[in-house]
Amino acid sequence: MKRRILVADDMPLLSEHIKFILERDGYEVETRDDGLSAIAALRTEPFGLLITDIKMPGMNGIELLQTLRTEKIPLGVIVLTGHGDIQVAVDAMRAGADDFLTKPFDIDQLRVVVSRVLDRRLLSDEMETLRRRIRSNDSFYNLVSKSPKMRRVFDLIEQVGPLGSTVLIHGETGTGKELAARALHETSNRRDRPLVALNCAAPAESLLESEMFGHEKGAFTGAERRKIGRFELAHGGTIFLDEIGEVSLNLQAKLLRVLQNRSFTRVGGNDPVHVDIRIIAATNKRLEDEVRNGRFRADLYHRINVIRVDLPPLRERVEDIPLLAMHFLKLHADPAGRFAREIDPEAMRDLLAHPWPGNVRELENAIKSAAAMSQTAVLNRDSLPPTVVPKLTNRRAEIPLIDIDRKLTEITAELIERVERDYFEKLLEKYRGNIARCAKHSGMSRLGLTRKIAKLGVDAAQYRRTRRAVRNS
Numbered sequence: 004m005k006r007r008i009l010v011a012d013d014m015p016l017l018s019e020h021i022k023f024i025l026e027r028d029g030y031e032v033e034t035r036d037d038g039l040s041a042i043a044a045l046r047t048e049p050f051g052l053l054i055t056d057i058k059m060p061g062m063n064g065i066e067l068l069q070t071l072r073t074e075k076i077p078l079g080v081i082v083l084t085g086h087g088d089i090q091v092a093v094d095a096m097r098a099g100a101d102d103f104l105t106k107p108f109d110i111d112q113l114r115v116v117v118s119r120v121l122d123r124r125l126l127s128d129e130m131e132t133l134r135r136r137i138r139s140n141d142s143f144y145n146l147v148s149k150s151p152k153m154r155r156v157f158d159l160i161e162q163v164g165p166l167g168s169t170v171l172i173h174g175e176t177g178t179g180k181e182l183a184a185r186a187l188h189e190t191s192n193r194r195d196r197p198l199v200a201l202n203c204a205a206p207a208e209s210l211l212e213s214e215m216f217g218h219e220k221g222a223f224t225g226a227e228r229r230k231i232g233r234f235e236l237a238h239g240g241t242i243f244l245d246e247i248g249e250v251s252l253n254l255q256a257k258l259l260r261v262l263q264n265r266s267f268t269r270v271g272g273n274d275p276v277h278v279d280i281r282i283i284a285a286t287n288k289r290l291e292d293e294v295r296n297g298r299f300r301a302d303l304y305h306r307i308n309v310i311r312v313d314l315p316p317l318r319e320r321v322e323d324i325p326l327l328a329m330h331f332l333k334l335h336a337d338p339a340g341r342f343a344r345e346i347d348p349e350a351m352r353d354l355l356a357h358p359w360p361g362n363v364r365e366l367e368n369a370i371k372s373a374a375a376m377s378q379t380a381v382l383n384r385d386s387l388p389p390t391v392v393p394k395l396t397n398r399r400a401e402i403p404l405i406d407i408d409r410k411l412t413e414i415t416a417e418l419i420e421r422v423e424r425d426y427f428e429k430l431l432e433k434y435r436g437n438i439a440r441c442a443k444h445s446g447m448s449r450l451g452l453t454r455k456i457a458k459l460g461v462d463a464a465q466y467r468r469t470r471r472a473v474r475n476s
Contacts, residue, residue: 006121007031007048011041011055011067012083013446016426021054024110025117038062045076052079052121054104057091060446065098072099079124081116123348144186146179147330150320156183156312163310164190169262171307172285174314177364180285183312184243187283196240201233204249212254213270216261222271234267234278241281247307248288248299259303282307317359317366324354327363331370332382343374343382350384357391424459431456436466 008030012018018034025032033050035041039061045053053071057064064082071080082095082103092103101120104113143157163170164187172180181200188198206214213222217232234242250258261267262282266275284307293299317324328346346354350373359365373386384392427441434440442452456463 006051007033008052008054008117009041009044009050010034011036011038011053011059011064013037013056013059014423014426016429017423021113024113028114030117038064038067042067042070045071045078046074050078051124052081052117054081054083054117056083057095058085058446065095068095068098068100077124079120081120144182144189146182146186147327148320148323149326150315150323152315152320153323156314157186159312160186161190163187163312165192166310167191167193167281169281169307169309170283170312171290171310172283172312172314173289174285174287175316175362176287177362178314178316179363180287180314181243181245183314184241184245184283184285187312188241188243188281191241191281193240193281197237198241198243199233199237200243200245202245204246208251208254211250212257215254216257216267216269216276218270219272222269226271229269232269234261234280235276237280238278239280241283244282244284246286247284248286248290248293252298252300255300255303259300259306262303262306317362321355324359324366325351327366328354328370331367332374334367335371335374343377343380343386345381347381347383350382350387353384353387353392423455424461427452427456427459427461431461431463431466434466436463438463 008025010018010021010032011034012021013036015034015036018036022032022034033044035044036059038055038059041053041055042062044050053067055064055067059067062070068080068082071078079101080099082092082100084092084095084103084105092100092105095103101123102116104116143160146153146157148154148157160183170184170187172183174180174183184200185198188194201214203211213230213232215232215234217230217235218226220226220228244258257267261278265279266277268275290299290304290308294301294304317327325346328351332343332346354366354369361368369388369391370382372388373382377383377386427445430441430444434444438449438452442449445452447455453463
């Protein structure tokens with residue numbers, strides 16, 4: 004679908020020239036010759052961008068811009084200003100314009116600014132859509148996604164959750180394995196009972212068995228009283244064994260007996276403890292390879308791999324990055340209003356370009372850090388961690404596209420002068436050299452018009468001679 008642009012300028016030849024350039028680039032362009040007709044079109048038709056002159060009869064560009072923002076008509080705006088009217092351009096930017104072009108401008112500059120503003124508008128629209136999605140149905144038990152791959156995971160969890168089967172969740176570090184386990188627990192008939200999590204890679208090996216099964220008083224040095232382990236705490240509910248691939252072979256044998264008999268003995272104890280639990284395990288390793296290499300018991304693997312849930316890495320669900328970024332920004336918002344509430348389009352581009360080796364966890368940490376560092380209500384790329392923002396060499400490459408002052412020194416006035424000369428020649432021909440009527444039509448003063456046509460080298464006298472010749476004939 005073509006992106007639609009409206010050009011509002013009281014110089015028809017200039018409007019038509021802009022239209023010609025942009026239509027060759029694939030845009031759909033319409034023109035209006037004053038602010039009133041432009042606002043009427045914008046109220047009834049969808050446009051992605053408005054290019055408007057500042058000085059127009061009836062409703063000028065600033066008034067048009069203020070009306071757009073008051074009525075909350077969503078589109079990007081580029082204002083056209085005369086050479087030297089920098090203060091006017093600043094006023095327009097304060098009124099809500101996205102960018103400005105100073106006459107005369109060249110074709111490449113027009114294309115760059117139009118592309119940049121439309122890209123920003125598309126990202127702004129996407130972020131508004133994301134805010135609506137976060138409030139609607141893209142959150143599944145705190146798993147946020149619109150990716151087809153993740154939607155299939157959601158469907159599987161909804162199907163498997165109520166069954167009570169043992170589940171193995173596989174995914175890279177930071178993909179949300181614990182959130183998936185919580186979703187499985189919440190969709191089961193054990194949701195009112197405890198979900199107990201244990202990271203099998205965290206404790207030292209000598210302590211992991213005690214963490215799992217507990218110990219009796221005096222079982223080892225320092226065991227001054229009985230300790231209840233995680234399996235016992237999870238009775239009636241679910242136990243989540245994260246990073247189960249890190250468990251030693253010796254402890255794997257004990258885990259296997261628990262899965263088979265649903266009973267165990269505390270460290271240093273003799274009496275069996277019977278538990279009613281559901282087991283959900285997770286790993287970032289491929290346990291099939293671990294089994295082949297003798298690092299994981301095949302019988303235990305088959306016991307925990309009853310139903311498998313594979314979580315895709317963030318690089319395979321790039322469409323979720325803006326949605327997750329806005330979700331985390333909202334999640335970590337400061338009630339006192341000191342944190343950013345929006346994400347700048349340039350910052351969002353950096354987030355989309357980053358490979359995210361740490362997956363969703365890395366993204367959350369980046370947004371949390373950036374929100375805390377941000378000094379404004381909008382999170383910009385300067386607030387993002389250095390690991391996320393592109394290298395300085397890449398950022399320098401963008402500078403020529405946005406360095407308007409340097410660009411202005413390179414452009415030529417030849418094109419605009421030719422368009423203006425054609426316009427005033429046709430105007431003088433229409434009114435047969437009558438300066439007063441030409442000035443009224445163009446919205447200029449007589450003195451201003453006289454100076455303009457003199458600068459352009461247009462001979463008004465020849466049109467007056469034509470008028471006298473017609474009268475005498």
